[in-house]
Amino acid sequence: MQELAKNLILLGLHPHNTIQMRLKHLLLLLFLSLNLTAQERYQNIKEYVEASVKDYSKYGKTNTQLNTIISNFNTSEKIALKELQKTNVGICIVLSEDNPDLIISPAKYTFEDDKVNISGIGPQNPSELPDYMTEYVDKYLTEFEGVGSTTLFQKLLSKNITTEGVITENKTETVVNEPNTLSFIRGNDDWMYIISIDNEYKSLSNPRIIVYCFKKSISGDDIFDLNNSLQDAETRRDIKQTANEKNKEDYPLYHDYRIDDLRVGLQQLLKYEPYKSNKELMSHAKKFNEKLDRFSIRNYEKELNYLVDLPIPEAFLKEHFADHPIGDYEVENITHLAAHGLGDIYFSKGNYALAKTFYTRAIFTNPLIVSSGTTFIKDVDRTIFDLAKNAYKAKKKDEAYAFMIALMFESNINPQKEITAYFKEQNEDKKQFKKDLDKALKTIKEGKNYSYTFTFRGNDAFFIPMLQTLVKSYAEQFKENAFYKSL
Numbered sequence: 001m002q003e004l005a006k007n008l009i010l011l012g013l014h015p016h017n018t019i020q021m022r023l024k025h026l027l028l029l030l031f032l033s034l035n036l037t038a039q040e041r042y043q044n045i046k047e048y049v050e051a052s053v054k055d056y057s058k059y060g061k062t063n064t065q066l067n068t069i070i071s072n073f074n075t076s077e078k079i080a081l082k083e084l085q086k087t088n089v090g091i092c093i094v095l096s097e098d099n100p101d102l103i104i105s106p107a108k109y110t111f112e113d114d115k116v117n118i119s120g121i122g123p124q125n126p127s128e129l130p131d132y133m134t135e136y137v138d139k140y141l142t143e144f145e146g147v148g149s150t151t152l153f154q155k156l157l158s159k160n161i162t163t164e165g166v167i168t169e170n171k172t173e174t175v176v177n178e179p180n181t182l183s184f185i186r187g188n189d190d191w192m193y194i195i196s197i198d199n200e201y202k203s204l205s206n207p208r209i210i211v212y213c214f215k216k217s218i219s220g221d222d223i224f225d226l227n228n229s230l231q232d233a234e235t236r237r238d239i240k241q242t243a244n245e246k247n248k249e250d251y252p253l254y255h256d257y258r259i260d261d262l263r264v265g266l267q268q269l270l271k272y273e274p275y276k277s278n279k280e281l282m283s284h285a286k287k288f289n290e291k292l293d294r295f296s297i298r299n300y301e302k303e304l305n306y307l308v309d310l311p312i313p314e315a316f317l318k319e320h321f322a323d324h325p326i327g328d329y330e331v332e333n334i335t336h337l338a339a340h341g342l343g344d345i346y347f348s349k350g351n352y353a354l355a356k357t358f359y360t361r362a363i364f365t366n367p368l369i370v371s372s373g374t375t376f377i378k379d380v381d382r383t384i385f386d387l388a389k390n391a392y393k394a395k396k397k398d399e400a401y402a403f404m405i406a407l408m409f410e411s412n413i414n415p416q417k418e419i420t421a422y423f424k425e426q427n428e429d430k431k432q433f434k435k436d437l438d439k440a441l442k443t444i445k446e447g448k449n450y451s452y453t454f455t456f457r458g459n460d461a462f463f464i465p466m467l468q469t470l471v472k473s474y475a476e477q478f479k480e481n482a483f484y485k486s487l
Helices: 003-012 018-039 041-056 064-075 130-140 146-148 152-158 229-249 261-269 280-286 298-307 314-320 331-348 352-364 372-393 397-406 415-428 430-441 471-478 482-486
Strands: 088-095 102-114 114-118 166-167 174-175 181-186 191-198 210-217 454-455 459-463
Touching: 041 088, 041 181, 041 191, 041 210, 064 088, 064 152, 064 191, 064 210, 088 130, 088 152, 102 130, 102 152, 102 229, 114 166, 114 210, 130 146, 130 152, 130 298, 152 397, 210 261, 280 298, 298 331, 331 352, 331 372, 352 372, 372 397, 372 415, 397 415, 397 430, 397 454, 397 459, 415 482, 430 454, 430 471
Parallel strands: none
Antiparallel strands: 088 102, 088 210, 102 114, 166 174, 174 181, 181 191, 191 210, 454 459
């Protein structure tokens, strides 16, 4: 205490000054608080943890995962502080009278503003975990590489959690002191283990204890199944990747991740007149009663054909949705998602004429509305790529070539692989192709909506560059690309 007073005087704070005395009091409280927290060690609560596990064992309620986590915690070391500054998702097991069964639940470790929150995620009664949480836990324990594909994963990452836990250290572990909980953290290169207890544990007969584990590296050892090697995970990933590629081929849908925004957009639209009084629109909207993805969207062909022609005036959007930048509301892209979705549906059904119609509409009639020019151009390029594939499937090779050429002017997509394959399949004469290409380059002219058009072997195609320039420049630039020089 005398040393602290000396230090305060050295800082120019005289103890007789009222404000300085308050500061001195605050500094003393902070000093005592940090000192008391730093004195807490896992060794102090170890007997509570062991007793709780023993109680469960008496009734035959053993849990190999629980034993694994505690065993690994005991043999692990203190983690570097920088490793604690990363938000992560994991699993946890609650040990208390409220949880008579050792149920494994999802968990999240949140680091923000130099503070921490450690939380189990789920209902009050873990035995009532919904299916999507059970799916997440099963993946975490058996196929960790599949955790990212679960419904819960993205929800956990985006879930906003207030952080109040203060980090301190002792020789054997890191300590996090939250308003009601004291947590001890250890780990290794692959895993982080946490054991938490009520911070008033000394005055409680049965303090609540939660054990957590968080995997830090997808390539790390599987502590729950030692026979589940990294090679096994890679094999499963390859099998899944192959299945995903087949699904993309059989059920194409460029906007697979964005397509469910269509339902959100409809909800936004139906809040206002004249749409909320439109009975036909309401009838179609009510049918979208499931999450939309590359599989389910095919059940709504009729509804999409209605929505693609639904007029949503710019004046209406400005009146009701002007409080955010352009492209921030899903309602703005209802017709675009419907158009591109219909193109994909008709392509997979082999109706290539309708597919071409709706792919083209997705660019010119119902374009994607976004604030980013780059995102818009990527969407256009992908749709042109879809038009090329659609034409080739329709056995219109020269139309396919035309759209492949369009992608070579100024695009995010390099069609070199596809056009090389087409050349081989069609036994294409490169010399003749170059002559026809030179003719096509002379036909470049300005089109609608900032596009440029050209004609290759009687087939019209178009491209939309990020930056506009002279028509002549595009022809000159094209002759400098690797494909042209290879002919």
